[in-house]
Amino acid sequence: MLMAVIIADWNIRNYNRAKNTDICPVRMKAVKRSYSHELVDAYLKKTGYGSVLEDFQDRLWIAEYEKGEFVSSPLQTERLFQIVVQGSLSIYCIRDDGSVHSIASGQKNYLIGEMEIFSRQASNVYAEANEDLACLAMAIEENRTALLENAGFLCMICESLTAKMESLTTIDAVPADLNQRILTYMKYRCSHNEIRGLERAAFHLNCSSRQLQRILNRYEEDGIVVKIGKGAYRLIEDVSDS
Numbered sequence: 001m002l003m004a005v006i007i008a009d010w011n012i013r014n015y016n017r018a019k020n021t022d023i024c025p026v027r028m029k030a031v032k033r034s035y036s037h038e039l040v041d042a043y044l045k046k047t048g049y050g051s052v053l054e055d056f057q058d059r060l061w062i063a064e065y066e067k068g069e070f071v072s073s074p075l076q077t078e079r080l081f082q083i084v085v086q087g088s089l090s091i092y093c094i095r096d097d098g099s100v101h102s103i104a105s106g107q108k109n110y111l112i113g114e115m116e117i118f119s120r121q122a123s124n125v126y127a128e129a130n131e132d133l134a135c136l137a138m139a140i141e142e143n144r145t146a147l148l149e150n151a152g153f154l155c156m157i158c159e160s161l162t163a164k165m166e167s168l169t170t171i172d173a174v175p176a177d178l179n180q181r182i183l184t185y186m187k188y189r190c191s192h193n194e195i196r197g198l199e200r201a202a203f204h205l206n207c208s209s210r211q212l213q214r215i216l217n218r219y220e221e222d223g224i225v226v227k228i229g230k231g232a233y234r235l236i237e238d239v240s241d242s
Contacts, residue, residue: 031080031137034062043085043136047109052152056138063137071127071135072112079140081113081147087133090203093124102204104167105130107191111160116140117147130200178207182215186225186235193235194228 040060044050053060063082065071071082071089084106091104103125106112112127117140140147147153167189185205186193195201195216202209216233219225225233 032064052156060136063135065129065133067131069129073126079116080137082135082137084110085134088130090128114157196232198231
């Protein structure tokens with residue numbers, strides 16, 4: 001219990017230090033919830049996890065978030081297991097010096113809260129909605145035993161955590177040079193090898209939007225990327241395969 005209080009205090013102090021930046025959000029309010037059985041059923045079919053979560057359908061509900069709201073944070077008291085159904089989010093942590101470090105991004109079918117099922121210790125990770133976001137949600141504490149006893153659910157969790165570990169390993173192996181890092185990010189981390197939104201991409205690359213724009217402009221001149229819209233670029237296929 002004491003350790004949980006210490007960790008919570010650490011997170012609050014670092015959050016307060018980081019929230020003065022233009023990256024960390026300050027919006028924290030009650031989750032908008034919907035308990036419509038029809039909507040839960042429709043959303044569950046969208047995820048492809050219907051057969052796995054069939055036994056838990058009556059315990060699921062819809063959580064809705066606006067852009068900039070926390071989907072998960074160490075400052076929240078209610079621990080939720082969630083599956084992204086619509087929208088996207090950013091995952092990051094706050095270092096001791098108050099700086100914000102990008103960890104990952106998530107879209108449809110991304111799972112949130114798996115670790116809290118196995119550990120009651122507060123996490124240092126924040127998940128923030130990049131846009132209006134909808135998730136299937138379930139309270140962890142009151143469902144923990146049933147979740148841990150369900151083999152299909154545990155297999156789903158193992159697959160999710162394996163994918164996240166592989167992603168983190170890829171990040172660790174990414175070149176330190178920003179020029180090469182951008183190409184690696186577009187090839188392995190971006191859907192259809194496309195960057196859409198410079199500010200968000202710069203956050204994940206741990207650089208400034210200005211730095212990213214300057215390098216993309218040069219890559220466009222060299223025929224490495226093509227501009228496909230405002231703040232949107234695609235890595236040319238024959239370059240990415242080379």
